[in-house]
Amino acid sequence: MRNRKNNPQSSERRKEDNNSDAPRKYGRKNFRPKSDATKRRKSDDGSMRLNQYLAHAGICSRREADQLIEAGVVAVNGKAITQMGYRVQESDVVKFNGRTLKTDKKRYLLLNKPRNYSCRLDDFGKKDSVFELIKGSCKEKILPIGKLNKNHSGLVIFTNDEKMSAKLSHPKHEVKKIYHISLSNPLKSLDFK
Incomplete structure (x- = not known):
């Protein structure tokens, strides 16, 4: 195999190619902005x-x-x-x-998750899994949006709606979450330093 980097002929050819106005297959000159059709496809029209x-x-x-x-x-x-x-x-x-053909109906389930139950998909089928708490609630496969640690309690939303799941969990949508924290010991001023 030839070493193209050290080959003076190929480096000269590259310089000529970069300076020419000939159409390129790849590169910035061949860049096209997104068409209106692409923008239309990305709009949420329910299709x-x-x-x-x-x-x-x-x-x-x-x-x-x-x-x-x-x-x-x-x-x-x-x-x-x-x-x-x-x-x-x-x-x-x-x-x-x-x-x-029919696609599954969109299902939403709210669960006030108790402590000592896991939201991890790896724990599916285990006794201390939230999936055991919601077993039989609907026939569709529903997954949690986000996760709460095993030792935390609070609202967990389950759904098969991928769009809603992405909107609630992806950071770019900046969905605010509110946490209520109870401490076993009161905070001291030294804790903030």
Whole structure:
């Protein structure tokens, strides 16, 4: 393999390429701002990509869904769809191999978590897990938004709504959380130094 860094010919060629106005495949000159279509797609209009819908319905993964869409076995409102990136609305009827698909209803559960119960997914099925407290509350798979330590008590929200979960837990949304703290000993001025 040639060492390109130390090769004077290739370094001269790189200098020429950087100074030329020829179209480049990569680099800043070929940068395009996001189109209006991209901005529209990111808006929250309640739509979802068809491959994502199939994955949420439990048919397959998103990549496998792309193959099913290409094969033309997925229909939306009676029309076979083969277009990648097709977006469906909540009101659309989606069929796969003639069977109507439904995604899970969004479920929300509030739990006043007692002390000595774990919110960790690793503890699922254990006796001291919050999942044992909510077992049988709904048939959908719901997960906690955020976590409280095992020795803390307080509100834990469970949901299968990924958008809401992201909005409440991601730092960029700056959702405020209020904590009420009880101390076993009163604070002294030395504790603040």
